[in-house]
Amino acid sequence: MGLQVYNTLTKSKEAFIPLEPGKIKFYVCGVTVYDYCHIGHARSAIVFDVIYRYLLHLGYETTYVRNFTDIDDKILRRAREEGADFREIARRYIQAFYEDMDALGVLRPTLEPLATENIPCMIEIIKILVDKGIAYQSGTDVYFEVEKFEGYGKLSGRQLEDMVAGARVEVDVNKKNPLDFVLWKGSKPDEPAWDSPWGPGRPGWHIECSAMGSHFLGSTFDIHGGGKDLIFPHHENEIAQSEAAFGVPFVRYWLHNGFVNINNEKMSKSLGNFFTIRDVLQHINAEALRLFVISKHYRSPVDFSDEAVAEAEKGLDRLYGTVAAVKERTSPPGDTPIADKALMEQDKELFEEAESLPRAFNEAMDNDFNTAQAIGYLFNLQRHLQRFMDRFGQKKLKGPAAALAVKACDALTGHARVLGLLCREPDVYMDEQRRLKIKSTGLTEEDVLRSIEERHKARLEKNFAEADRVRRELEAKGIQLEDTPQGTRWRVSI
């Protein structure tokens, strides 16, 4: 069947066929760097990160561009408030953005251009539009005249007349039509400015993506992504500018992710109901957040709460637990490969489950990136694998049994990683979890280890009453002990 994607432009699922076989040109709208990113930005970043990873997994040579809007009214306002240079504000929040993205395990795109470094391309496009008579200068600004572009409204599915009739369009004396949008904005004396044929100024917001997209990916490219809220007016305007200027289709497939909600309402700056990524990661594991985000289809809204993420986290613990069990109880595979037949004789069902995962996984992902279904398959394999391991009690696995467990585990982690999950060693993950959560118990790692040692001594003396007292004492504080052949482990259970 091949990859099918839902295209906002056609409002239907379509077979994905890249312009150039084997290669994909992929653009996602980045952030305006004037503040810390919130969970909504995290969702968008994670969703497109998974899409990027999957395209790479399919073997496409993918050029992924994500811009930074580093000149904009909000940045200037922030700079004014702080008495800082706008470049300083941008630099600070770009830095913060990278910290957040790295924490979330989001891969770096191929290119991350800055708006301020690509102003000549923007001026070029505006010039073309002015020369064609599609853009006009009014005062110190240059506007795009929406009525000169026939297809205006095709992405967002609205008619010009309907929008003009809408009550919320601001009237501006400089504009011929209230929906005309600014391409070039003349600067006030104290504002940063770039020279242009229309006088000193700065670019409008929409023009930067048109310019950087076409500059780095070509005048037509394959995929353009962003949040649903960018459909109108941002992406609608991008299409208008680019297609009016270049006379070719701008983007073949438009992908838009749904919002993050809080109590069933959109998370947004204006509503004030947002959480920043860095705040949330103080008490939530980044990988659990990722699993939470991608356990729902990317186009649907998702309701964020600590409880909901905690549920995802339990599942993630289980996946890592099985990976840990396989690592501990199998030796690295020997040089002599073991025949499939011998593996199958160990556990036909597990063997088949591991063998069929690649196909099932790809089928799910090919269906407009159905991560929820793909994750379902991962859990199925985990359960079969753990069941197989449990058959051996606490013993180490040898020969074909070990080989089968390793095979299944490799299939599990290999596919999880396409989703950006199970990317770390299980003990690193579990250690991270302990460190993250112990803060809420009021104890330190040393406290816990001391108690465990105490209990260990009691157990050696068969003083189980004392051992259980220590266990209950720790449990009351949220520390759960687990006795294993390798010793006593602990984790924070609240």
Next chain:
RNA sequence: GGCGGCAUACCCAAGUGGUAAGGGAGCGGUCUGCAAAACCGUUAUUCAGCGGUUCGAAUCCGCUUGCCGCCUCCA
């Protein structure tokens, strides 16, 4: 006012015409000195409601109800 989306078990969530994936929680069991984890079993004759199309519908069509989003900066 215009445009669009959603409604599946206690909660989250796949499913897009062939007889309800998966996760969390609960209950029962196995294992364990006791636990925990894990595993096994169990929890929707039914998919907001009402009609229709069909041999067959959660899936298609119509209507009704409820919730949400966009039309303004916004992932």
